[in-house]
Amino acid sequence: MQSAALKQLGHSSLAGKTALVTGASGGIGRAISFELARRGARIVATGRSRSKLHVLRETLNGEKTLAAAEHISIECDVRNKDSVRDLCAQSGSVDILVNAAGVSRDGLLVRQRMQDIEEMLETNLLGTMSLCRVVASGMMRRRAGVIINVSSVVGMRGNVGQSAYAATKAGVIGFSKALAKELGPRGIRCNVLAPGFIETELTRDILQNPVTKALIEGVPLGRVGSVDEVAHAAAFLAEAEYMTGQVRVYVTIVIVIVIASHV
Numbered sequence: 574m575q576s577a578a579l580k581q582l583g584h585s586s587l588a589g590k591t592a593l594v595t596g597a598s599g600g601i602g603r604a605i606s607f608e609l610a611r612r613g614a615r616i617v618a619t620g621r622s623r624s625k626l627h628v629l630r631e632t633l634n635g636e637k638t639l640a641a642a643e644h645i646s647i648e649c650d651v652r653n654k655d656s657v658r659d660l661c662a663q664s665g666s667v668d669i670l671v672n673a674a675g676v677s678r679d680g681l682l683v684r685q686r687m688q689d690i691e692e693m694l695e696t697n698l699l700g701t702m703s704l705c706r707v708v709a710s711g712m713m714r715r716r717a718g719v720i721i722n723v724s725s726v727v728g729m730r731g732n733v734g735q736s737a738y739a740a741t742k743a744g745v746i747g748f749s750k751a752l753a754k755e756l757g758p759r760g761i762r763c764n765v766l767a768p769g770f771i772e773t774e775l776t777r778d779i780l781q782n783p784v785t786k787a788l789i790e791g792v793p794l795g796r797v798g799s800v801d802e803v804a805h806a807a808a809f810l811a812e813a814e815y816m817t818g819q820v821r822v823y824v825t826i827v828i829v830i831v832i833a834s835h836v
């Protein structure tokens with residue numbers, strides 16, 4: 574491909590790869606889907622909202638990307654084991670798995686409903702584990718693959734009103750670190766993205782909160798992040814195999830990237 578054409582179409586580093594992206598009907602997953610597609614990956618977009626997935630799939634297929642096959646979308650509730658199994662069966666071979674599905678139900682612990690706590694655990698942590706469990710077995714057979722799990726800076730630092738959410742996101746980090754050790758010898762990388770505040774549906778209300786506004790002032794860049802900034806970091810992690818062939822530490826170690834977070 575000539576450089577001018579590549580410039581027009583984006584990078585082709587992920588050409589021939591299939592990326593399964595959960596949470597693709599939401600802000601961050603959607604942006605990651607576009608970024609990986611621009612770099613040549615065929616996207617299997619998943620979420621629960623049929624209409625949002627439909628729009629995403631049509632838009633992706635309407636874009637000039639370097640993907641070898643059509644982008645598809647499949648509805649899936651990550652809390653449901655059968656739904657996850659069906660999704661993986663329909664996805665075919667997955668080279669890149671991005672777990673971006675997540676929910677946040679904020680509130681002081683003593684006032685929180687167990688139902689909300691369970692929903693966060695089942696979606697953010699168990700959902701991520703469930704997808705990794707099924708997809709990793711195919712990757713292990715092929716001795717190749719990349720897993721990117723989306724955690725949060727809250728999982729490392731904690732935050733008032735987010736104890737349960739923080740626990741699920743801290744769980745994702747511990748889980749991913751262990752998984753990276755299990756799967757590294759089989760040529761599979763597992764990394765974590767831990768964004769700070771990013772403007773999406775998930776943060777629409779809390780970004781208006783005066784406490785949150787004060788926290789944002791403490792961010793070195795003094796602003797919230799954008800979904801495109803997270804997507805670039807995800808693409809970096811997806812492509813890092815090229816670099817890690819030379820820098821071994823990246824093959825075996827979990828990278829936690831904190832975007833515009835507090836230091």
Ligand SMILES: NC(=O)c1ccc[n+]([C@@H]2O[C@H](COP(=O)([O-])OP(=O)(O)OC[C@H]3O[C@@H](n4cnc5c(N)ncnc54)[C@H](OP(=O)(O)O)[C@@H]3O)[C@@H](O)[C@H]2O)c1
Binds near residue numbers: 619673769772
């Ligand atoms: N925005 C931030 O500031 C921020 C910061 C740090 C980390 N994160 C993390 O980034 C990820 C994406 O967040 P976002 O900001 O893009 O939120 P969002 O716009 O609300 O999107 C959330 C996504 O998760 C999906 N989802 C929720 N429950 C699900 C379930 N049971 N089964 C399948 N899919 C489910 C939603 O699908 P449907 O809408 O189709 O149900 C949607 O696609 C989350 O894990 C979040 O915790 C976000």
